[in-house]
């Protein structure tokens with residue numbers, strides 16, 4: 001016995017009895033009620049995890065009963081049974097939290113399958129919930145931190161989008177700049193905040209499954225489609241769909257997304273009728289969309305449609321003023337999460353964090369602090385606990401100040417290699433300077449005592465890769 005309790009509510013005694021037989025045989029604890037009032041009493045005493053609820057009862061309408069069940073226990077799973085699966089009935093049942101409905105006459109195996117899937121889903125959600133609570137324990141949900149002028153502009157745009165309820169928003173920015181946090185902030189500050197926020201990572205889902213994920217399917221739409229299933233757009237009705245990595249979305253899907261934004265309707269896979277939805281689409285990408293449009297990898301019409309409300313998230317290296325605040329914020333959070341009592345960061349360590357270019361942006365900064373906190377033995381974060389890439393700034397800094405640490409002759413390059421032509425030596429020096437400067441051309445030019453333009457010219461001449469500036 002698995003102690004999963006099911007209450008069957010049906011005034012047709014034979015149906016109630018047959019369902020009870022089948023479910024008991026499958027290992028569930030089952031009670032049956034033949035009227036609304038009897039169902040309310042049994043609900044109280046039996047406390048079912050799942051109710052199979054007939055919409056037409058002699059003394060009470062099933063929708064009313066659904067409401068009362070949900071009020072008594074919001075966690076209870078309800079599957080509605082109905083002779084005529086009218087769309088408006090289904091919509092109100094779903095809005096009130098019913099999981100699905102079964103049309104009469106039904107096959108026992110189908111009911112069994114739906115009940116089993118409902119319990120499976122519940123168990124999965126419980127697992128996800130506890131592991132995400134675990135993750136939160138480890139590293140709670142972040143707030144957007146920053147008071148640079150660029151971030152103040154981002155906050156202003158978030159407010160405008162949240163208040164205006166525009167139907168689509170585009171968020172652009174390098175990886176790790178906080179695009180997802182911005183999308184969540186827009187949702188949580190908008191009138192839609194009580195409704196779902198559902199994220200779909202367009203790059204992570206294979207092309208052939210993406211359409212099903214977004215739009216769902218009708219029963220029989222493909223071989224394994226044993227029953228209809230709602231997709232993201234239907235599940236998020238009233239709320240927000242966050243399409244992350246939209247630059248990776250296949251072209252045919254882009255056309256369908258455009259249609260949903262414009263007409264607010266779509267069809268399930270294998271569906272013959274349009275379904276109306278009211279969702280806000282927030283799309284994000286780290287890719288250069290205009291470039292993708294040029295290369296015909298992204299539809300121009302979708303780009304123009306999305307590009308009405310656009311939020312540009314600046315790279316961390318272009319708003320270094322935010323670094324001290326972010327560092328304090330992450331140290332505080334991690335102190336809580338790990339029960340540590342670090343008092344802050346040493347000035348020379350902070351200086352290195354401010355100099356580093358952060359190609360992985362805030363995500364990389366957060367990871368660097370988390371790692372440093374694991375290693376740090378002292379009361380403040382010190383240079384020694386920072387990642388090697390960040391510490392490399394230290395040598396670049398020393399090299400930047402010839403005469404102090406690099407010996408009386410300034411920076412010494414390892415040039416005199418045997419069998420090297422003058423040209424090869426020059427190339428070698430350029431490579432060494434670029435490596436020491438961590439790819440920063442201004443710094444490399446200073447090391448070689450040449451102007452940045454000369455450096456760029458020579459890099460080009462030798463076909464060397466120009467990294468950052």
Ligand SMILES: Nc1ncnc2c1ncn2[C@@H]1O[C@H](COP(=O)(O)OP(=O)(O)OP(=O)(O)O)[C@@H](O)[C@H]1O
Pocket residue numbers: 141142143144145146173174175176177178179180181182244285286362363366
């Ligand atoms: N301004 C910020 N304040 C606090 N934390 C931030 C900020 N920006 C980003 N983060 C944190 O950095 C990490 C990456 O953020 P997020 O996932 O939102 O970035 P993203 O731009 O969506 O990245 P990707 O393009 O890789 O999906 C998250 O842990 C997030 O909480």
